[in-house]
Structures are given as structure tokens and as C-alpha cells.
Amino acid sequence: MQALLNELITLVGSSNVLTEGDLSAWEQDWRKRTHGKALAVVRPGNTDEVAQVVRACARHLQQHPACGISIVPQGGNTGLVVGSTPDASGRQIVLSLQRMNTVRAIDAANLTITAEAGCILQRVQESALAAGFLFPLSLAAEGSCTIGGNLGSNAGGTQVLRFGNARELCLGLEVVTPQGDIWQGLSGLRKDNTGYDLRHLYVGSEGTLGIITAATMKLYPLPAAQTTAWAAVPSMQAAVDLLGLAQRHLGAGLTGFEVMGRFALSLVARHFANLHVPLFADWPFCVLLEHSDHSSASHARAQFEQLLEVALAQGCVSDAVLAENLAQSKTLWQIRESISLAQALEGPNIKHDISVPISSIPAFVQATDALLQQAIPGVRLVNFGHLGDGNLHYNAQAPLGIDAAVFLREQEPQVNRLVFDSVLQFGGSISAEHGIGSLKVDHLAHYKSPVALQAMRAIKAALDPQNLLNPARVLAPIGTSELP
């Protein structure tokens, strides 16, 4: 092993091969669920160095098959499914892309930005803005997460309704393969039908098929105006009806549509009194709508008012407020973004990141709420999310008076099983935006179609026959897929 470490030091310099001291920043996952032990944290400074590190590891593994080393690619280490930290074996090398943080180019006429994998998302947004453009990927961790990690996990966020996931924003990739070759696929093309779309295979593969080292992403013209509305709705069905109405009235101008349950909002009101949550406590759900307009602020507002008028008349909105200015808009979004934090302050809870077809959301919520209440009387459901994408963060908090830690330990497997079975029944996904990592690897083996799993295994074996990149992530080792 020392020979390999020496070779890596030769390749990237001793200050970029970390083996001693506190390596928690790379070894512990974001939600602090696990703390692994890395053989080393290696931080190459450019694509060639990444390729050389991979080649050195591949060669070492070939010469010493029993050494069992592998590589865990890592960006900002903000993932939620334990997919980018090492296991406890001490045989995994964390390959951190942090040092590769250059915005390589902005092409205004082509509406593209090319950034290295280690660029912080917020940096990419700011670079785009400085050039007069919008880079619409936006999510809670944007101050720490990297564009490479966003692509590896196909990150979602609050603007997916209009602009799609990280996947839809990506036009081209530069990737280091498990053999240490460099695929120069950094195209800024909107159209390219020359063979299999490798880009879409690497995006969302969570570092198991290749290491994304740079990407060319779409930019958009900035809107002339943005307006935010907050509407109380009498039911989840009404929220779905409002979504359809808003899509007809605003078209692509509808850039945000978030739903929040009364209990979720009450937690924000309790833990962040300064935010003055518009609770509309008579109604079970509130919706946050965002309208982006390319004409003018007055047109944006007029369109929004017209929409709300129709929605009130049709009964799919019970009450509503329009943000009067940017500060009010920001506060409304801050309330939405504070739900997770408020929930954490309320105590440990069981989180889900699921999706079902939008038309099935009301029935899914009704059926699953009932199942959970039956299994755990008094369970408190924190239900909120990106309704426009069919994506709910459908979380369970301990009943009042029950110790949250005990609840989590004792009830998580049952709650997961109930929720995921229900998701499957409604044609949904057990992981809408967070991915699989190691946290959901057993669930995937259980819930995913066997035909799809077989194809995925064949692809992994074909592209990474040594199983060098992020093994046991996404795909469970064969024969180990027993649900907890």
C-alpha cells in the first residue's frame, strides 16, 4: 500500500495526499450518519492528475487483486445518502475534486458555462449572473455543494419545474473513466445524435461509472421580473388543480410551485418566530408560487393577479397574498427553506424524498397518511416539497410524548417499508432527487425492477470491470440485498 501512496504523492504532491490528522471533513457524511476511514484523501489539481491517480490505482489493483482498494469520488460532501464518503475498511481512497474549481469559460452567444467539477454551485450561479445570465440550479446546499457532485447525483432543487434537474442543464462532460482515460465530451451542443448518450449515463451514476471532472451547462437570459405568491388551499387536490391552472396561465413563466403542510409550517412558526409565517391555519396546505416574466414587473403582477382571481373563483385557492417586493419574496422562500431546519430542531425524524405522478399525489398522501396513523397512532407527518415535480419530502416525526431517538431507532424500518410500498403502488420513486448512495442501496435492490437492475449491473461490469469506482454504491454487491 505504501508504494501506491508514494506514487500518488509523486503525482499530486505530498500536501495533496492526506493520510493523517482529522480527516472528518472527507470521511464523515453530511448528515453525520457514518464516519468512515480513508486510506488517503487525494486532491488532484487538474484532469490529467485525476487520470493519473486513477491509472495508478487501477494498476495497483491489477497487480494486487487482494489489496481491495477502490476510489470514492467526492465533491462538496453534502450528499444525503452516504454516497461520497469512504467505508470503514481503510482501503478506499477519497478522490476529492475540491481543487479543480475553475470556471473555464462562459459563451454568451451559446448560452453556456463550462466549469470544473469542484466549483461550488453558488460560484457557478454568481459567475453566470456577473455575465448577465441565469444558471437556474438552486438548492439548499448551494454554498457548499459542487457542480460535479450536483451532476453525479443529478441534483434537483426548487427550479426543476421550469428548468429540469442538473441532468437537463448539462450539455457536455469531461470524464475520467475507471481505466484512467479522459473522455473529452465537453460539447456545448444542443443537438448531437452521434451514438449512445454517455453524458446521461454518467449524470446520476454517483461516481460509480466515471469521475466527472468538468461540465458544460446551459445558461438562460435573466427574467425582467419575478413575483411570488403564497396561497392557502383547501386540500391537496386543490393544490394539484391550482398547479394546472397556473401552468395554463403562466406557461414557462411558472418557475416555482412548492406545497407545505400545516404541521410543517407550524414547526417553522414555532422555531423561527421572526419569520412571521402566513399560516392560514384554517387550511391544511399552503402553496408558494413563483412567476418569472420576460416583459415587465407590471405584466408579471397582472398575470399573477388574474391567476389568483380565477383560482379563488374556482375554489382551488382559499386565501392568498402576493409579495409586494423582493424582500417579501425572499422571506416567503426563506420560510419554505426553513422547514427542514425547523424539523431538525423539533427532534430526529424519518425522512423520505419520494415522487409519484402529480395526478396521484392526493390519493397517495391520503392513503399513506392513513396507513402510518394506523401503524403509529399520533405520528406527526411533515409533508412538503416540490409539488410541480411530483416530489414530496414526506417525513415522519415522533408522536408527542415519544422519545424521538427511540422512535427513529425502532420505527424507521417499518415506516420506510410502509411509505415505499405505497410509493411503488402509486407508480412512484423511492428517491426523487437525493439518489441511492449506500443508504438506500438495499431498498433499491428490493424496489427496482429486476430487469433494470440487471441492465445496470451489466453496464457497471462493462465500464468498470475492476469495480474500482465507488463500489457497493447504487448497486448492492450481489446476494446482499436483504432489507433491514
Add this chain to the structure above:
Amino acid sequence: MQALLNELITLVGSSNVLTEGDLSAWEQDWRKRTHGKALAVVRPGNTDEVAQVVRACARHLQQHPACGISIVPQGGNTGLVVGSTPDASGRQIVLSLQRMNTVRAIDAANLTITAEAGCILQRVQESALAAGFLFPLSLAAEGSCTIGGNLGSNAGGTQVLRFGNARELCLGLEVVTPQGDIWQGLSGLRKDNTGYDLRHLYVGSEGTLGIITAATMKLYPLPAAQTTAWAAVPSMQAAVDLLGLAQRHLGAGLTGFEVMGRFALSLVARHFANLHVPLFADWPFCVLLEHSDHSSASHARAQFEQLLEVALAQGCVSDAVLAENLAQSKTLWQIRESISLAQALEGPNIKHDISVPISSIPAFVQATDALLQQAIPGVRLVNFGHLGDGNLHYNAQAPLGIDAAVFLREQEPQVNRLVFDSVLQFGGSISAEHGIGSLKVDHLAHYKSPVALQAMRAIKAALDPQNLLNPARVLAPIGTSELP
């Protein structure tokens, strides 16, 4: 072989296993470049039958490896790259999806339509419209092509600028694998991060990895109004500048942006005098812009007028007309759509379907025009296409006085090489929307990155180890990739 045919007759009925009579409709490609010979044309009526046919063929090939049979999936047989017709061996089974032409479901609240692979594209558009929605995929062959073929070849068309290719419209697939398994991936989900995105691997794989039997596609709300403008521009750079201006002014409302060279338009004027082409003969290019608006016709028009005013003031538009009504809009689009036909009436020509980054289009056109004029003095360039996507149909017509057939025969390899070399130099694609098929298979082997080709070969071998589905399409047999 007869035993296999008998088995297929048992599976799908004798009237759906065609071996005699005129099979040109399935054996000859759309542009009549080749006429193959099928072992049989098999027309299964549902997904199970497709799976059984594939299993029977796979088993036969396993038992008789020397028989050399394979399967060529076929939709409407309107492809432009000889990808869905059999070769001359008489050993290929054409598996036609024509009989699978049911629209299975429309989910209004989820904005999705689920259609079988053999549905004619126009039928899908009409079904969507009847339910009050827009299915935006639109291309010249829409009256004959099928949605399965559109997905297999990742079709483009005139609305890609706003809505993306067939790929971007697809949420889920049902696929029969080369092993005859059925992957039920007909999800209507906007977000699903559960493993490798197989959907995107099958889309655009031209029937070489699996047979698409049905798809769930996105629908959109219908716009309140649509307006069309026709603008003369002083240069290709001005056209690119106008595109940027239009994107800033109209945002997602800009749903079409087509560029047409003066010579291309003059051919339409010559061969379709009734269309009254607005030639603006003083200027080298015209642009067709389409604006879709969700507020009102008056807002749409006002926005467009404002845009053209700014564009005229900035000098990126020399002259312009706005369609006064729907009929005028349709005529303008008809002029654009008639270029290919006018070109055919002018005589055989060398066609290209290329893309480069939008910012590079002016330099690409200037450089490539000069190279071609130098190589073939007097060559007439028919240059038009989807500028908003960076996609040009950059075609070469024989110089005046030169026999077109001789020109085609003698100059095609040289012209292709010149154009594709130039495309490569500008970071472009040799096939923006038509695909590879067998027509461009040697070019792909020459121009595509070896790392990408290696990954593609590994994936093909992993998913279709018998090489049963559409062999020698997309990927050339190893060792045969010599350019003509």
C-alpha cells in the same frame, strides 16, 4: 430457418409474418438509397408478442450461431440514415411496430401521454390537442413517422429550441431487451434518481440496445397566442445576435428560430412560385421567428414589435414582416419546410445535418463556404436550419452546368470530408438530429472520440452480447471503419 419462421407464425399469426410479395415498404429506406432483403417482416400486436419474438430469435441464434440472424426494429421507416431497413443478407428480420399504435393514456394533471411505439407522431399530437394540450415534437415526416422511431433516433424538428429533442420530452419507456425481457419503465415521473438512467441510454440508440414498445411523454399547456415574424439579416453574425436579443425579450416564449440562406430561399421561389417567398434579396439570410404567449394575442404582438424595433435599431435586422394572421404564419412556415423539396427538384445534392456551438456558426459557415468554393468552384450551398439549436442543414448543390448525378458520385466523399473536418475543428457534431444508422457508421468511427467509442462498444456488448439487435448500425464492426 423455416423452423424459426414457423415459430414466429405461431406467435403472431401468419398474416403478420410477411415473407413474400412486395416488401419494399419495409425493405427500402425512406430516401431510397438502399433496398435490402428481409428474412421476414414480423408485426407483433403487443409488447408480449414483441418479447416472445425476440426470445425465439435469441434462442435460435444461440442454438445455431452460424445462422447469422438478427432483428431490425422499424417504426414508420422514415429515417434518413438507413438505420431501420434490412441489409442484403436475407438474414435480418424486420420487426415492425406498426400494429402497436394505441394511445394508452392521457394524464391531464400529470401533463403526460402514454403511447405505443407504432403511433404515428401526428396521431400523438392530435390526441394531445383533443385533450387540450400541446405535444410539441414536430418535424417534416410527422404524418408517417412513429413515436418509437422518434425516440430510437432522438428526433429533433422545429420546436427543439423551447422543448428539446424527443429525448427531453420522454419521461418513461417500456422496452423489450435483447434477451426478450420486458422493462416496465413507463414512469410519468419528473424526478427519479434510482440508479443509472436507462431511458436516456435507449433513446437515441437506434434500436441497437433494446426495442422501445411504448413511451410516456410530456405534454404542455396550449399557448394563448402564437405569432410569426420573418426578418432579413445582414449576416450570419447578425442572425446570432438577433437570437440572443429574442431570447432576452421573449424568454421561453421564443419557440422557433430558423435561418435560411438567400440561395435556399431562391430555390423555393423558383420551384414554388405560389408561396410568394419574402426574399429580401439584398440580404444574405432571412430568419423565421415564432413567439408563443400565455397571456394574449395583443401581448404576443406587442412583445414581438418591441423586439423587432430594438433589433432594427441595433442593426441585427435589416427588414422584417409580422404575420397578420394564422394563415400568413402557416405560409411562412411552409416556405421554410419547402426548402428540402425545392432542393430535390433542383437535382440530387449532398446533405449534411451538422451542429456547432451557436457562437461558432458565423465563423464555421465562413470558413467552410470558402473551403468548398476553393475545392469545387461554383458549388452552390443550400444553407438553412435550426439556428436556435446550432443545427444547420448545410447542403451542397452541383455548380450550374455540372450534371448533378455525376457531382454526387464524384464529389460526395470529398465534400463530406471537408465539411466534417471543419465541424470537428469547431467542436461540432457530424449528425445533429438524423442519427448514424448504417449511412454514417464509418464517419462515426472516424470522427468520434476513441474513448467514447470504446465505452459504447462495451455497453453494446454488455446489453446485447449476441449482437442480435440492429447489428452494424451506429457501431461499425471492429476493424471495418475505413472512410470511403
